Amino acid sequence: MCLSSAEAGSAIIRVRGKTNKAKYEFLRSYYTIWNQITKTRSRVIIDTHAGSGIVELKGDKNLFNKSNIQLIYGSPLLAILKTLKISKNLTIILNESDLERFNELKKYTKELMTNGIRIFKKELKEFRYKSLETKRQRKLKKKQEWIFPETPNAKPPIGYIEVRDFTKAEIILYKKKIEEIIDEILLKYLKKSDKNEEPIALFFVDPCGIVSWSEIIEKICKRSNKKEGTELILNWSWEAINRNLNSPSKNSVLNKVYGTPINRIDEEFREIIKMNQFLEKYINQLREYFKYVVRIGVPKDRKIKPKLSQYKKYFLLLCTNNKSALSLAGHKAEKIKDRMRGNFLNMKKFIRASEKVDK
Numbered sequence: 001m002c003l004s005s006a007e008a009g010s011a012i013i014r015v016r017g018k019t020n021k022a023k024y025e026f027l028r029s030y031y032t033i034w035n036q037i038t039k040t041r042s043r044v045i046i047d048t049h050a051g052s053g054i055v056e057l058k059g060d061k062n063l064f065n066k067s068n069i070q071l072i073y074g075s076p077l078l079a080i081l082k083t084l085k086i087s088k089n090l091t092i093i094l095n096e097s098d099l100e101r102f103n104e105l106k107k108y109t110k111e112l113m114t115n116g117i118r119i120f121k122k123e124l125k126e127f128r129y130k131s132l133e134t135k136r137q138r139k140l141k142k143k144q145e146w147i148f149p150e151t152p153n154a155k156p157p158i159g160y161i162e163v164r165d166f167t168k169a170e171i172i173l174y175k176k177k178i179e180e181i182i183d184e185i186l187l188k189y190l191k192k193s194d195k196n197e198e199p200i201a202l203f204f205v206d207p208c209g210i211v212s213w214s215e216i217i218e219k220i221c222k223r224s225n226k227k228e229g230t231e232l233i234l235n236w237s238w239e240a241i242n243r244n245l246n247s248p249s250k251n252s253v254l255n256k257v258y259g260t261p262i263n264r265i266d267e268e269f270r271e272i273i274k275m276n277q278f279l280e281k282y283i284n285q286l287r288e289y290f291k292y293v294v295r296i297g298v299p300k301d302r303k304i305k306p307k308l309s310q311y312k313k314y315f316l317l318l319c320t321n322n323k324s325a326l327s328l329a330g331h332k333a334e335k336i337k338d339r340m341r342g343n344f345l346n347m348k349k350f351i352r353a354s355e356k357v358d359k
């Protein structure tokens with residue numbers, strides 16, 4: 001769950017719970033692997049709802065009933081940090097509509113463009129030995145190792161030193177409602193230039209609630225059209241839909257989320273009652289444009305506190321046309337599954353490839 005700036009009383013976004021933590025863990029891995037796979041091409045990351053750059057993560061209460069609060073890098077800074085070492089031909093577009101949050105984001109990005117971003121470098125001890133062949137002294141070269149810290153305040157672990165590094169990516173900031181700027185982004189940054197092929201695009205859409213199908217998602221879907229080169233990570237909120245199901249705004253909310261015309265809502269949603277049915281319908285729409293649509297995690301408390309959790313569910317949906325991205329994502333998610341959902345579900349259920357191959 002995320003709080004609006006008025007509720008939170010500051011530009012920092014406050015999130016609660018393990019699922020949110022897992023969302024950031026997934027992003028941390030995914031930005032790295034996506035960048036690794038696509039590094040030979042010109043590529044663009046578009047964070048449509050970027051937030052302020054730093055997130056306050058509230059963990060479980062400890063023995064003394066005190067919450068464990070941690071400041072971590074939010075999605076826009078993770079995009080920069082996790083692509084740092086391979087950032088040529090990369091553009092990172094960060095959009096945030098709230099003025100206070102946008103100003104924070106501008107401050108952080110400016111700081112790291114001017115002074116670099118903190119990373120930890122392994123102190124390599126030089127190892128000298130005598131070659132048996134030539135009898136000369138030689139140096140053993142070790143591969144450089146880096147750690148990319150998860151939090152702005154992290155200290156280097158033993159054996160590492162703090163250094164600053166600069167991204168070669170072009171960082172573009174917008175302070176707009178994404179609905180007002182998506183067409184410009186698609187036209188200006190995601191079309192073929194005279195000499196080049198179309199850049200590869202990774203959209204991260206992380207609204208605090210509902211996102212319009214026809215104004216945002218459908219446009220991304222149309223770019224994808226089952227061809228490699230467009231990926232989408234969408235934070236899909238059941239909470240936002242569920243909140244409105246018994247209210248007079250139900251039909252307009254469903255129209256916004258699914259793009260279904262108002263006069264067709266009653267007919268199309270007649271049989272759709274449960275959360276999973278709403279989610280499946282949405283995933284089926286995405287599948288018309290992406291070969292693979294997978295769910296990344298659900299709240300850990302779903303089984304433990306089913307009644308409570310039905311109001312706070314969201315799903316991270318990964319939409320891709322690239323099979324290797326999908327399996328790498330699965331491999332990374334496997335590593336973090338304990339933190340996402342306890343041990344009671346195995347990976348096959350945890351990450352579900354909704355459709356294997358488009359025939």
Ligand SMILES: C[S@@+](CC[C@H](N)C(=O)[O-])C[C@H]1O[C@@H](n2cnc3c(N)ncnc32)[C@H](O)[C@@H]1O
Binds near residue numbers: 050
């Ligand atoms: C869940 S937060 C983003 C968190 C961020 N992606 C992260 O992981 O660090 C959603 C953000 O979207 C912003 N927002 C809300 N409506 C928006 C819109 N129409 N266009 C762009 N940003 C919007 C909010 O101000 C808020 O900062």
